[in-house]
Amino acid sequence: MRRIAILETGTPPPALADRHGDYPAMFRTLLGEGHEIEVFRSQAGEWPDPADFDAAIITGSAAGVYEDQPWIADLLDWVRGAKGRTGLIGVCFGHQAMAEALGGRVEKSERGWGVGLHRYEVASTEPWMSPPAGTVAIPASHQDQVVEKPAEARVILRSAFTPFAGLAWDDDAISLQGHPEFSPAYAADLTAGRRERIGAAVTDAALDSLARPDDRAVIGQWLRRFIASRPRRQAVQSRAR
Secondary structure, eight states: OEEEEEEEOOOOOHHHHHHHOOHHHHHHHHHOSSEEEEEEEGGGTOOBOGGGOSEEEEOOOSSOTTSOOHHHHHHHHHHHHHBTTBEEEEETHHHHHHHHHTTOEEEEOTTOOEEEEEEEEEOSOOTTOOSOOSEEEEEEEESEEEEEOOTTOEEEEEOSSOTTSEEEETTTEEEESSOTTSOHHHHHHHHHTTHHHHOHHHHHHHHHHTTSOOOHHHHHHHHHHHHHTSOOOOOOOOOBO
8 A cells, every 4th residue: 555645735615625525535536545645734834754655745725836935935845855755746736836846937827817627738658647648638726837847847748828737857756737636516616716816708618618528537547657656665654743
């Protein structure tokens, strides 16, 4: 059984959490059985020892990686220290945090909100990306984007709206701008609740797109294969520090 740390960097709106669960629960569903998961509340200063885990997932958050909050600076330091010591997976905010920590740059995009079902071109096929696909469609919900990728990162997913939608470093770190853990129902409720901020036209188009078939199951298989490809670590008692 593979041991996974989930760095919970944000939470759904309370009403939606009651209906759909929190982000760790969503990742448990996406990954399926065969994983021992421990959750660390990053905003409360809980940090896993990378050596205790086969992989670590950094979740989405309403925060921006450029914000002057102590826990965000600590997260970026943690990513730099964890790289090479465990498998790293970043999603949305986690994707941006990994890029920022490892030499890239993140900004609030002039393209505006990226919401609804977004389709990405597979720009580079990694060994764990099986079954193979030329494109994948998964829910998205973001304003910020990676605008400059780290020099050592490879682009694995891209689109006209999000050129750096997926990144990979060496064979032990990957990140995705989209949300494979979001069910269409949760993504729809989240987007609808932000109608005044996003705008009616963009919201309606996003809600229409979420009724179409998606590739969340494919991405789930990719992430399971990435985790399974990591060298096994000794079973030790994990701890927050």
